[in-house]
Amino acid sequence: MKKLLILCLACCSMTATVRTATAQGLTDMSHSKQALMQNLPLGATQWTGGFWGERFNVLSTTGIWSMWETWNTPYETIDALGQHGSHGFANFQAAAGTVKGKHHGPPFHDGDMYKWLEACAAVYAVTKDPKLDALMDRFIEQVALAQRADGYIHTPVVISERNQGIDSHAGTDNAAGIEIGKDQKHAFASRLNFETYNLGHLMTAGIVHKRATGKTTLFDCGRKAADFLYNFLTNDAAELSRNAICPSHYMGAAEMYRETGDQKYLRLTEGLIAIRDSVTNGEDHNQDRLKFRDQYEAMGHAVRANYLYAGVADLYAETGEEQLKRNLEAIWDDIVNHKIYIMGGCGALYDGVSPDGTTYNQPYIQQIHQAYGRQFQLPQEAAHNEICAQIGMLLFSWRMYQTDMHPKYVDIIENELYNGILSGISLDGRDFFYTEALRRTNEFPYTMRWPKHRQRYITCFCCPPNTLRTLCQAQEYAYSVKGDTLWVNLYGQNTLKTKDVEIEQQTGYPWDGHITLTVKRAKRLASIRMHIPGWSDGMTLRLNGKDILAEDLRQPRKWKKGDQVELILPMKPRLIEANPLVEEAKNQVAVMRGPIVYCLEGEDISATGASATDKPRINDIAIPADVKFTETTVTIAGHQMVALEADVPVVNRDFWGKDDLYRELRPVRQQTAHIRLIPYYAWDNRGIQDMSLWLPLAR
16 A cells, blocks of 8 residues: 555656745636636625625624634533534633633544634635634634644544643654554544544635735645645555545545645645545445546545545646546536436435345445436425535535536536535524435424534534635626626626726626626736626626627637626526436426525415415415416515515315325316525525425426
8 A cells, every 4th residue: 555655656757846926816726737717816706785795794893703613612511502602712622722622523624623723714815804813813723732743633532632641742653553442542543533534624714815915824734634644644555544534534635736736746736646546345325435537427425525536636726637637527517407406406315225126236335425326316495405515516516617617517506506506504694404305394204413503503513604604705706807808707796806807797686687897907808708697598798888798708809998798697596407317396496586596484474365375385386387477575584685476376274184185086176376586595584384495386
C-alpha cells in the first residue's frame, strides 16, 4: 500500500507555487488546469433587496445568532440536549482546556460548527459586522487551543486525552493509538467518528474565513489539519482509506491547494481519492465497492455520494483527467435523468439495498441508509432527501459548471437553492428540516425516523448549519467570469463590484421575470452572457431598449456607463408530469411557476357551492389539465410570495378505513373546491397540517 501511495503522491511536481491573486470566492479555480471560468471575490456580489435580499437579511440577523444560541448550550443545562440546544461550543472549550468536562453529542458536531462559522464568514464578507467578527474570533480561539501539535483535532479524542493528562498539544503523536475511552481510542478508531468530514469542513471554513476577513487564525488551523492528513496518508493510507465518510476533506484539500499553491495539497487530494480503490470488502453505502473509475451511476448513501462527486470534480478541474470527466458526467446525468426529485431532493430511500435487482447472490446484497435507489424509484410521503444531499448536489453541479460551462448545471443550482435547500429552513430562520418529504398526511400510518416538521435542534444537526452556510453564500453563485466575459448565472436584486467592473441588477425575480442589468463601470468587460433557464418558454433580450439576439450580446463591445441589458422571461404557471416509471407520481401533476415548485397545504383548501361547509382534504383534490390559475400575493411569517389560486374538482370524498386495501370504484359526486398553492419552500410554516406537492390529474 505504501509503495502505491508514494507513486501516487509523486505524480505531481514537488515545487510549490506562490500565488498573489486577490482573494477569490468559494472555489478559486483561477489557476485550475481545466476550469473554463472562475469565481469573483468573496463579498463582491451583495443582495440589495428583493427575494434574496430579504432572505439574506433574515439569515444574517436571525439565523446566524439563533444557531449560535443552539451551539452555546453550557454543560450545566445538559438536560436541554436533544430538545433546545447542543453542547458543540462547550466541547471545544473542554478540548481547549478552558473548562473541565466530558464530550456530549454526536462526533460530527465539530464539522457542523465549522459549517456554521463558514456561514458567519460569508455574512461578514458582506456586512463587516464587528460583533460577528468578535464572535468568530471567540470560537476560533478555542479551536486553536484544542488542536493538537500534529494538526489533529477531534473534540471527543482531545477531551479524553486532556482528562487523562495526556499532553498531545506538546507534540505527542497519538496516531498509533492511546487508550482514551470507548470508541474514541485514537485517530480514526471508527469510521463513524467522522473525523475526515470534520477536518474537511475545518479546511474549507478556514479558507473562507481568510478570504472574508484577511485573518489567518482559522486558516492556520485548517492548514495544520491538511498537513496532518497528508502525513497520515503517507504513513498509514490503509487506515485512512476506511474513514472516507461524507468526504468533505476532498473538497477541503483541493481548495487548500488553490489557496496556497502548494503541490503537496494537490498530491493529498489525488492520494485521498486514489486510496479508495484499495479498500477491500467495500460497499455501495460508501461508494467503494467498485473503483471510482468503474462507476457510472449514482449509488449508495446520497450525502456521501454527492460529496464524493464534488471532490472528484475538484480533482478533475486540477488535473484534466478525461476518465474522471467521463465518470462524473455519467453520474450527474444518472441523477438528473433518473434519481432526483422535481424539487431537487436526492437520496429517495430511508433504507435501500445494493446492488438492487442485479444479483441473485442474496448474501452479497447490503442495506444502504438514505440511499439512491433504482432509477425512477421516488416515493413521496416516505421520501428521505436529507438536506445535505441537496447541498452536495449543488456543490457537484457548481464544479461541473466551472469546467464545462453548460447551462444545465446552473438549472440544477437554481432548483436546489429555491426548492431543495431553501425549504430546509423556516421562514423566520430558526427551525430546520433534516429530511424533505413531498407529502404529509394525517392518514399516513407510519412514524418516520425523522419528523416532517422543522425543529430548532435536531440530534443529527449536520443539515441546519449546512443549509445556513449555503444560503448565506447564495450571492457567490450569481456571477462567473471568463476572461473579459461576464456570465450572469442567477437572478436577484444585487450589485456586483470589483476593481474593474460594477454592475447593478434590478429585478423582482423569481416572482417577476423582468431583469435589468445596468453597467456602472466596465474597465475589463467585453461581453455578457445571460443564463436562460431550461424551464423558460421563450425570452426577450434588449440592449439599451432595442430587441437583440443572445448572440448579439455575446459579441465583444465597448461598454459605457449607463448601458442597460434587459432580459424578460415569461412567468406563467405550468403543469409538470413525471415519467410513468415514477410509479408514485403516475397520473399526477406538479405545478411550477418560473423556478419555483408549488405545493398544497390543508388550510388552503375550501369547499365551494352547495358543499361550502364540508371542507375537502388533500386526498380529495385533483387538478384539471386546463386549470386556470389566478396569481395573488400572500404573506406567510412576514415573507411575501406569489400564490396560485384555482377552482378544481373534488374527486374522492369517501374516507378509507385503515384496514381497507381495495374496494369497488364509487361514483364521483360533482363538487368543486377552491385551492391556493404556495411555494414548496414555504410549507410547514403555519403549523402541522397536510401537504402534497404532487396532485392527481383530473381526467
